[in-house]
Amino acid sequence: MAGLNDDAQWIVLMGFLVSFSLFFLAMVLNQSVVVGQTTAESVSEFPKYDIREIRGVIIESYSMPDGANVQKDINVLSLARQNSVVNFSTYSVGEYTYIQIHYNNGVTAYNETWRSP
Amino acid sequence: MVDTRGQLYTIEGVAAALIMLASAYLVVNATSIYTPGDTHISDMQLEVLGNDALVMMNTATNATSESPLQAIVETNNGNAFGQMYNNIVNNRTGQDQDHVQFMANVSYVRPDNTVNSTTLLNMSRPLSGGEHAVHVSEWVIVKAGDPENPFPRNRTELVEVYLWRD
16 A cells, blocks of 8 residues: 555544444334334234133023024124134033033134133 | 456446346335234224123123123123223223223024124214224123013124224
């Protein structure tokens, strides 16, 4: 580098360092806007209440005198209004009654075997 | 005679090009503005609030009585539903109210296995189409008949509520 005056190279280099670090800090700050989006979307998409409610109504229907009508309604209504396929059946072993509950809305599947107390 | 002076200029040119490309990339990327509403966090909160309100309304005070929501569905009392739901979702500790709007309908199965949905409560504010409503629902076991089924036969109906904030 004969003839070139390179006294300022350190200053320029430090300037670059500072500006790049600012740049990366800005990137981090930029990403903070989307914090929680994935969490919120998965919470909204997961049919927690749907499963909880349908489970409750199925179990309740088996202790009702006219439960068969209710159970037929559950199948038709969940398919028509909640886009979920619900299937359930019951069997007895000894003194216990078991209810097998299957729920599937295309994204979430839930299966349970409930035993009467 | 080899002169190395051009190398420095070349490096400078490459660095300048990189900086310009990076700036152009940032500028193009910055055109999509991402607002907090796009993260759906408020939607999630609204959905939880609406579901909790419905669960509260469908809870009986004791084992033998009916829940308020059951009584409302059996008598098709949209006004009572609107009043109670409004109290639950919009009341705050202070004097001022929250601004959650909602509409509700109730679905049931006809004897021929088709589903009928009727409006339980009209929207509290006319829909413009721009609302980002969330959908919540609650199963209700109804013990009395309804106009299409006059016989007292147990049935289940689905109460659906759309909520939005304006």
